[in-house]
Amino acid sequence: MHESSEHAHLEGTKRLFMFVWGWLLALTLIEVVLAYRQLEIKVMLALLMTLSVIKASLIISYFMHLRYERRSLALTLMPALVFVIAMMFIVFPDSIRLYLMRPK
């Protein structure tokens, strides 16, 4: 199995970990710089969350090794997590209502 030995070779190299670490630091730096731009708050939130989801994916895939586990593990864990988090936002319109109905 040439392919799998190559895989095993790549999954544990110091270089790969340093590379991922470097990207995580770079993305953090970009977030800090972004935070000091004059952007509309919704745009800022969307940008920061996109970058954070990328960082989280890097950590899960490489540091937590999920990319190299059987696909079924990720498919069991991740959709459930995303679904539950999405369901939490079901109450969110009430928050906006509170803002709009606040005493002037």
Added chain:
Amino acid sequence: MASLEAASGPGARESAWSGGGSPYAVPSKKLGMWLFIVSDAITFSALLVAYAFVRVASANWPLPFEWPSILNASIMTGVLLSSSLTMVMGVRAAKLGDRGGVVGWLLATMLGGVLFDVLHIREWLGLIEEGVRLFKNPWGDPQFGAAFFTLTGLHMTHVTIGVVYLGVIAWGTSRRKYSAEDVEVSGLYWHFVDLVWMFIFPLVYLMSNKMA
């Protein structure tokens, strides 16, 4: 029913789901840690959503973090990310059977965790000094204190527990009580604590910097 018999007959390709083994092909401890991580991720998500809820509803949310605070939180982020790198090196050493390497890398990781806690507690004390309490603060809506301290406090608790956990694993590894698998499972926990901070940092700090 013929097709069912054929699927279980001799020479049939065994499905990972036919029972008797782990369909995920991971040790039970690792699966257990993953399940814990998912449930803990839901806990933190609930706190972050609650924080977002009160903040959106608020007309006067405090934006107290000036540059020194943002710099402090950025350094904390760098420290935590670097401790994840040392952790991954520890797991690698464990797989190579290098027990001394594991202990060294785990101690470096714990040092990162302690440094993170020290920087964080210093910041907490600064905010308390300025008059931030759970239900009041000098700047705006009172829920700020409760949201901030609960969210970052639970995370700090996780970091502290992680430092103790890694200490136990390092000690057990040096005494040949723990295997590479135990080191890897503790690594999953540590990376998760790092991952949670990747959301707390932008949402709690960057979105509350004073010029925003």
